[in-house]
Amino acid sequence: MGRFLARRALQGLAVVLGVVTVVFLLRYVTPGSPVDFIAPLDASQATRRRIAENLGLNRPLYVQYVDYVADLMTGDMGYSYRSRTPVRPRVFAKVPATLELALAATFVAVVLSIPLGVVSATHRHGPADYGATLFSLVGISTPNFWLGVMLVIVFAVQFNVFPTSTRPVGLLDALGNLVVIAGPEQGFAAPLNVSGFLADLRSWLAYITLPAITLGTYFTALITRLTRSGMLDELGQGYVRAARAKGLPETLVRYRHALRNTLIPVITVVGLQLGTLVGGAVITEAVFDWPGLGTLVIDAIGNRDWPLIQGCLVVIGFGFVVVNIVVDALYATLNPQVMD
Numbered sequence: 001m002g003r004f005l006a007r008r009a010l011q012g013l014a015v016v017l018g019v020v021t022v023v024f025l026l027r028y029v030t031p032g033s034p035v036d037f038i039a040p041l042d043a044s045q046a047t048r049r050r051i052a053e054n055l056g057l058n059r060p061l062y063v064q065y066v067d068y069v070a071d072l073m074t075g076d077m078g079y080s081y082r083s084r085t086p087v088r089p090r091v092f093a094k095v096p097a098t099l100e101l102a103l104a105a106t107f108v109a110v111v112l113s114i115p116l117g118v119v120s121a122t123h124r125h126g127p128a129d130y131g132a133t134l135f136s137l138v139g140i141s142t143p144n145f146w147l148g149v150m151l152v153i154v155f156a157v158q159f160n161v162f163p164t165s166t167r168p169v170g171l172l173d174a175l176g177n178l179v180v181i182a183g184p185e186q187g188f189a190a191p192l193n194v195s196g197f198l199a200d201l202r203s204w205l206a207y208i209t210l211p212a213i214t215l216g217t218y219f220t221a222l223i224t225r226l227t228r229s230g231m232l233d234e235l236g237q238g239y240v241r242a243a244r245a246k247g248l249p250e251t252l253v254r255y256r257h258a259l260r261n262t263l264i265p266v267i268t269v270v271g272l273q274l275g276t277l278v279g280g281a282v283i284t285e286a287v288f289d290w291p292g293l294g295t296l297v298i299d300a301i302g303n304r305d306w307p308l309i310q311g312c313l314v315v316i317g318f319g320f321v322v323v324n325i326v327v328d329a330l331y332a333t334l335n336p337q338v339m340d
Contacts, residue, residue: 008328012321017069019317024068026313027306028061037304038081055081072314078307087311090296095315098292100171101285102277104208105216110270113220117227118259121235132224139221148214148287155210166289167207174200211288215281219273226269230262264331271327275320 027034035051043051052058056067071078077087120132156164177197234240235258243253278293285294293312300308 004332005325005329008325012325015321016318019321020069020072020314021065023310023313023317024065027310032304033057034081034304034306077311077314080308081305082303082308087307090308091293091311091315094291094293094296094312095319096170096172097167097290098278098281098285098294100208101211101215101281101290101292102274104212105214105219105277105281106270106274108212108216109219109223109273113223114227114259114263114266116220116224118231118254120224120228121231122254124232129228132228136221136225139217139224142217144214144218145283145287147217148210148284151210151214152287162210163207164210164288166291167204169200169203171201171204174204211284211290214287215277215284219277222273223266223269226266227262230265231258234258234261268327268331271323271330275323278316278319278323 033052034055035048035057038055039048039051049058056064068078075088077091079085080087080090116132116135120129123129152164155161174197177193177200231254235254237258240253240258243257244250281290281292282294282297284290285292286298289295293316297309297312299305300312
C-alpha cells in the first residue's frame, strides 16, 4: 500500500505542476495586459513601465515562471493587483464555503441516487425503473445555471421558502458552538451552546439547500444510472443465484452482496466527482451569491486580477488531485488487485 500511495503521490505532484504551468501561462495567452487594468486611463508610458517593473512583468517569461513556482512552494501566492493584499489568506478564507457546498451536493446525490438505482434495477421495466431512468435523463440534460435560476424563482421569489443571498453563518461557525472553551484558570467552565448550534445549523441548512440541489442534480442522475447498471450486472452473477438457491432472503442478497460489490465503482466515481464539484461550483456560487472560491474567481476575472485568479485555480487543482489520491487509497483498500 505504501508503494502504491507513493506512486500516486508522485503522479499527483506531476499533475499539480502541470496545473500550475497552465494557470501561469493563462495570463500571457489572454488578451489584454494586467497593466492596462491597473494603470489609469490617462497614464503615460513611463508610468506604465514603472507599474510593469514593480509587478515584475518586464522580466523574461521563464524567470517569472521559476519565481512563481518557487513562491508557491513557500506558500506565497503573491499580492492582489487590485487590493494589494496577500492572495493566500483571501483564497483560503473561501475554501470552507466551497467545500461545504461540494460535500452537501455529494450528500444529496448519494442519498438519492443509490436507493433510486437499486429500486430501478430490482424493478426492471417497471414504473419505478422508467421513472428513475426519466429522472436520470432530465438530470443529466439540465444545465446547472438554468436549474439554479428556476429554483430561485420558484422557492425563493414565488413561495419565499428558502433564502438565496450570502449565508450569514457557515458550518464551522455552527460547530463552534459545541467547542468547550478551556483555560488554566476556569477549567471546563464554558458550557456548550446547544441552542446556538441548532439555530446556526437551521440557518445554514436553509441557505445551502437550493445550491446543494442545483450542484448535485447532475451528480445524482449520473450515480443513479451507474448504480442501476452495476446492480443489473451483479444480480446476474452466479454468486447471487447461489445465494438465492441457499434460501437467503432477497433483501440480504440485494443489499449485503449485490449492492456491496456495486458500490466499489460507485465510490470511485463519487470521489472523482467530488473533485469536479469543487471546480464546478463556480457557476452555482455565482447564481446563489455563495461566498466561496467560485464567486471569488469570477470577481477576480472581471477585474483581471491575475494573482487572485491563479491562486484560486491552483487551490482548486490541488484539491482535485488530493481527492483523487484519497479515492485511489480507498479503492485499493476495497479492491487490493488495483495495486498490482
